[in-house]
Amino acid sequence: MATSEVTPAAGAEAQQEVRRGTRTSPFRVWAANRRAQAGVAIVVALAAFCFLGPFFYHTNQVTVNLNDATLPPGPGHPLGTDGDGYDVLGRLMVGGQSSLELGFAVAIATTVIGTLYGAIAGWAGGIVDVVMMRVIDTFLALPTLVLLLILVTIFTPNLLMIIALLTALSWLGTARLVRGEVLSVRVREYVQAAKVLGSGRWWTIRRHLVPNALGVIVVSATFTVANAILMLSVLSFLGLGLPPPSADWGSMLTNGLDYLFDGYWWMVYPPAVILIVTLIAFNLIGEAARESLDVRLR
Amino acid sequence: MTSYLARRAAQAIVVVIGVMIVTFVIIHMIPGSAARAALGVHATSSRVAIFNTTYGLDKPLYVQFADYVVALFHGNFGISYTLQQPVSTLIAQRLPGDVLLLGVSTVLAVAIAIPMGIYQAVKRNRLSDQLLDGVSFTLYTMPDFFIAFLLIALFSVQLHIFPPEAPAAATLGGMLADPRGLVLPIATLTVSNLAGYSRYMRSAAIDVLAEDFLRTARAKGLPERLVLSRHVLRNSILPIVTLIGLTFPNIVAGAVIAETVFNYQGMGLLFFQAATSHDYPVLLGTTLIIGAATVVGNLAADVAYGILDPRIRHGN
Numbered sequence: 001m002a003t004s005e006v007t008p009a010a011g012a013e014a015q016q017e018v019r020r021g022t023r024t025s026p027f028r029v030w031a032a033n034r035r036a037q038a039g040v041a042i043v044v045a046l047a048a049f050c051f052l053g054p055f056f057y058h059t060n061q062v063t064v065n066l067n068d069a070t071l072p073p074g075p076g077h078p079l080g081t082d083g084d085g086y087d088v089l090g091r092l093m094v095g096g097q098s099s100l101e102l103g104f105a106v107a108i109a110t111t112v113i114g115t116l117y118g119a120i121a122g123w124a125g126g127i128v129d130v131v132m133m134r135v136i137d138t139f140l141a142l143p144t145l146v147l148l149l150i151l152v153t154i155f156t157p158n159l160l161m162i163i164a165l166l167t168a169l170s171w172l173g174t175a176r177l178v179r180g181e182v183l184s185v186r187v188r189e190y191v192q193a194a195k196v197l198g199s200g201r202w203w204t205i206r207r208h209l210v211p212n213a214l215g216v217i218v219v220s221a222t223f224t225v226a227n228a229i230l231m232l233s234v235l236s237f238l239g240l241g242l243p244p245p246s247a248d249w250g251s252m253l254t255n256g257l258d259y260l261f262d263g264y265w266w267m268v269y270p271p272a273v274i275l276i277v278t279l280i281a282f283n284l285i286g287e288a289a290r291e292s293l294d295v296r297l298r
Numbered sequence: 299m300t301s302y303l304a305r306r307a308a309q310a311i312v313v314v315i316g317v318m319i320v321t322f323v324i325i326h327m328i329p330g331s332a333a334r335a336a337l338g339v340h341a342t343s344s345r346v347a348i349f350n351t352t353y354g355l356d357k358p359l360y361v362q363f364a365d366y367v368v369a370l371f372h373g374n375f376g377i378s379y380t381l382q383q384p385v386s387t388l389i390a391q392r393l394p395g396d397v398l399l400l401g402v403s404t405v406l407a408v409a410i411a412i413p414m415g416i417y418q419a420v421k422r423n424r425l426s427d428q429l430l431d432g433v434s435f436t437l438y439t440m441p442d443f444f445i446a447f448l449l450i451a452l453f454s455v456q457l458h459i460f461p462p463e464a465p466a467a468a469t470l471g472g473m474l475a476d477p478r479g480l481v482l483p484i485a486t487l488t489v490s491n492l493a494g495y496s497r498y499m500r501s502a503a504i505d506v507l508a509e510d511f512l513r514t515a516r517a518k519g520l521p522e523r524l525v526l527s528r529h530v531l532r533n534s535i536l537p538i539v540t541l542i543g544l545t546f547p548n549i550v551a552g553a554v555i556a557e558t559v560f561n562y563q564g565m566g567l568l569f570f571q572a573a574t575s576h577d578y579p580v581l582l583g584t585t586l587i588i589g590a591a592t593v594v595g596n597l598a599a600d601v602a603y604g605i606l607d608p609r610i611r612h613g614n
Contacts, residue, residue: 138316141592143547146585149573150324230441237443257447272444279439
């Protein structure tokens with residue numbers, strides 16, 4: 001019966017879990033989470049596949065070879081070739097490099113900018129905070145994709161430019177989270193108590209603010225990686241992504257979709273699967289991190 | 299409550315003005331390219347100069363902005379460079395189609411997500427919950443355009459049930475005359491929103507299931523069916539209201555993709571075509587409408603939440 005779920009025994013169990021939670025560091029809880037382990041394993045495997053794979057599996061990904069175009073999977077081409085004669089397996093590796101580089105670069109840049117902006121706004125308070133937050137509200141009122149499409153039509157896209165544009169649009173969420181964290185830490189009773197006992201500003205920052213904000217920052221950085229890779233694929237799909245001959249999973253998928261009606265499945269499903277698996281892996285890591293920070297969910 | 303609403307409304311107005319400034323500045327980052335985009339790279343410099351004078355592009359930026367704001371208050375969004383029609387007319391033509399697309403798909407997504415989330419919360423961590431969780435997690439991470447193509451591959455290419463193109467008509471009546479063409483665009487957005495909503499609904503319902511008032515309801519002998527429909531449902535619906543307001547930018551982004559894939563005659567397609575043809579007045583107009591709609595949507599969600607939640611309604 002469903003009623004048994006709220007018996008006192010369950011309540012006691014929950015309390016015990018909370019007690020355990022206060023002693024264990026969020027990182028350990030995260031590392032013990034099976035979702036997190038699966039996510040990290042997938043990301044490591046993907047990175048090895050994309051960056052080490054080309055050393056063992058040599059393919060031509062630069063010059064078009066129409067004699068070898070649209071070959072089905074077989075000897076020499078385990079996943080076949082695409083409409084330009086590129087080996088699909090080798091192209092997955094090359095395309096993954098730009099996707100992963102973009103994801104991590106955007107996440108790092110976003111974290112630095114967002115953290116600084118949010119910390120300054122939260123710490124300064126008053127009119128500075130109000131103005132800084134209205135600026136964020138303004139940008140958040142517009143869908144990232146809408147702003148991105150406008151910017152991409154103005155600036156010619158290459159990998160660096162897309163990293164810069166995505167960073168310019170992704171730090172807003174991080175900044176808002178960090179500001180919230182700064183505000184809440186400042187008014188918490190134990191921080192007030194520490195202040196009364198004579199702790200200085202840097203002590204508060206080092207002992208209370210950084211540990212509290214770090215978790216939020218890590219979680220948001222993880223989702224940023226996934227989101228940046230997703231955005232690149234959407235741009236490629238709309239024909240506004242990286243120009244040829246550079247490859248990414250999104251443009252492979254888009255090119256493959258043109259051949260979907262001809263039954264050339266090997267051009268569509270390999271990039272689709274690897275793209276979705278990557279997005280799932282980063283989301284798994286992020287969700288597990290969020291759960292490990294939330295004492296109630298442990 | 300009243301002072302809170304007044305403050306929120308004032309904030310919303312500030313943000314809308316901010317959106318106007320931001321879109322205006324971004325779009326004018328490269329002056330002069332509008333003429334080149336509209337007239338082609340081979341246009342003579344005198345033709346470019348005439349174009350710039352006609353559309354006021356030779357004036358200083360702040361004068362252009364002032365002109366633009368004044369015109370906006372007169373309902374004048376400018377003339378499209380490529381379509382030679384007033385932007386307000388173009389937007390007014392497309393808006394009903396978007397209300398249809400976004401409205402139906404959002405209602406459907408919520409209508410499926412609520413029972414799904416409550417079911418998963420009740421069956422928490424059992425096999426059925428984990429299966430549904432896996433499905434919604436996969437859909438949640440999947441790019442919208444790929445959802446659209448999977449639906450096309452299945453229902454258009456394999457089964458020949460629904461066409462892969464939205465109705466060609468731009469009017470609401472014309473669209474409704476071809477309901478089969480509407481199925482896949484609406485389904486794409488429904489699936490894409492459903493994934494996020496059901497995951498949110500599941501955790502909201504789990505929180506409600508742990509509340510004391512549920513123990514009271516069960517203790518007084520209320521059948522489980524009524525506990526779920528009266529107490530769990532009503533209390534976990536509340537956050538969905540806010541969620542719809544907050545996810546509005548995502549819904550719009552999804553609509554841009556879906557409309558591009560299915561050639562749906564909505565504002566998303568209008569925006570995308572304007573972006574690729576450097577049609578600044580249309581870009582500016584559509585972006586402004588999207589931003590204003592988001593701000594109003596968030597405000598409406600806050601107000602609705604205040605009305606629905608007695609703790610906020612009666613408090614100060």
